[in-house]
Amino acid sequence: MSENAVNVLFVAGVERSGTTILHNTLSQVDGLLGAGEIQQVFRHGYVQDRECGCGLAFRQCEVWSRVIQRAGIGREAAKDAATYAGLFANRYIPSSRLRGAAYSENRFSSLDDRLTRLYRALRDVADGGTIVDSSKQLLYAMTLERLPALDVRVLHLTRDPRGVQFSILGRKNMGHRHYQRHNAIRVAFVWNTINSSIERWGGSLGDRYMRLTYEDFVSSPGPVLKTVAEFAGIPDSELPLVDANTIRMSPVHIVTGSHHRTETGTVSLRLDDKWRREMPSWWACAIKGMCLPLMRRYGYA
Numbered sequence: 001m002s003e004n005a006v007n008v009l010f011v012a013g014v015e016r017s018g019t020t021i022l023h024n025t026l027s028q029v030d031g032l033l034g035a036g037e038i039q040q041v042f043r044h045g046y047v048q049d050r051e052c053g054c055g056l057a058f059r060q061c062e063v064w065s066r067v068i069q070r071a072g073i074g075r076e077a078a079k080d081a082a083t084y085a086g087l088f089a090n091r092y093i094p095s096s097r098l099r100g101a102a103y104s105e106n107r108f109s110s111l112d113d114r115l116t117r118l119y120r121a122l123r124d125v126a127d128g129g130t131i132v133d134s135s136k137q138l139l140y141a142m143t144l145e146r147l148p149a150l151d152v153r154v155l156h157l158t159r160d161p162r163g164v165q166f167s168i169l170g171r172k173n174m175g176h177r178h179y180q181r182h183n184a185i186r187v188a189f190v191w192n193t194i195n196s197s198i199e200r201w202g203g204s205l206g207d208r209y210m211r212l213t214y215e216d217f218v219s220s221p222g223p224v225l226k227t228v229a230e231f232a233g234i235p236d237s238e239l240p241l242v243d244a245n246t247i248r249m250s251p252v253h254i255v256t257g258s259h260h261r262t263e264t265g266t267v268s269l270r271l272d273d274k275w276r277r278e279m280p281s282w283w284a285c286a287i288k289g290m291c292l293p294l295m296r297r298y299g300y301a
């Protein structure tokens with residue numbers, strides 16, 4: 001990775017693919033600073049002052065208060081940045097051509113400046129270490145990749161679409177507002193479109209792109225973490241493993257992510273494959289039918 005640039009390890013993928021647990025585990029590796037879904041930091045942190053993974057409010061958090069001070073981004077500027085950063089969600093990919101036009105009009109140049117300041121401040125607080133960003137969103141990753149101050153490596157995390165679907169259903173049944181409009185067809189469409197788009201873009205990044213499955217990660221974290229550390233340019237880092245499947249987890253300073261964000265102590269990584277036992281077989285077959293070519297490619301069928 002580059003000496004002067006801000007080195008960023010970006011975790012890309014579809015939601016409910018295990019990005020938060022991967023991010024939190026990577027955050028325990030020497031030389032990596034996990035900052036969560038940085039795309040949401042302007043909204044959830046600067047504007048809403050949500051609780052950080054360490055238990056303190058964003059502005060009170062020891063790490064983020066130092067970042068805020070160094071970045072020098074005011075509340076109004078952060079509000080503005082939150083609006084623009086929100087436009088890089090995966091759901092806007094079909095209209096990304098329009099976004100390309102918007103770039104040429106320079107409408108997003110102020111966001112570029114604020115992102116550069118934010119990532120530089122994170123790098124300084126991390127003593128020059130690599131920042132792990134679990135924002136997931138492809139358009140946002142593409143935005144970061146073209147910022148001259150950043151050297152971005154993309155770690156593409158995939159999960160069996162039946163597991164993704166089942167996890168989303170669980171959130172939907174819990175009344176999570178964000179998932180109320182999801183259904184099997186929509187999930188299959190998103191899974192196919194986003195994963196193939198990330199992979200296509202990743203092809204243009206050469207050795208700055210790596211694909212990883214959630215299933216491989218939780219089944220054998222040691223070898224996977226070693227490979228990812230090499231990919232991130234820190235091959236000799238000490239890994240946070242207690243035994244083959246147990247991680248030493250310290251608090252992670254993130255303001256957005258799944259419920260895994262607050263787990264600390266020793267955490268066992270276990271494959272969540274409840275869908276195999278609890279999902280009606282006709283449903284699993286329907287998803288497989290809709291996702292088969294890419295499932296074969298990723299080793300899920």
Ligand SMILES: [Zn+2]
Nearest residue numbers: 052054061253
């Ligand atoms: Zn914190």
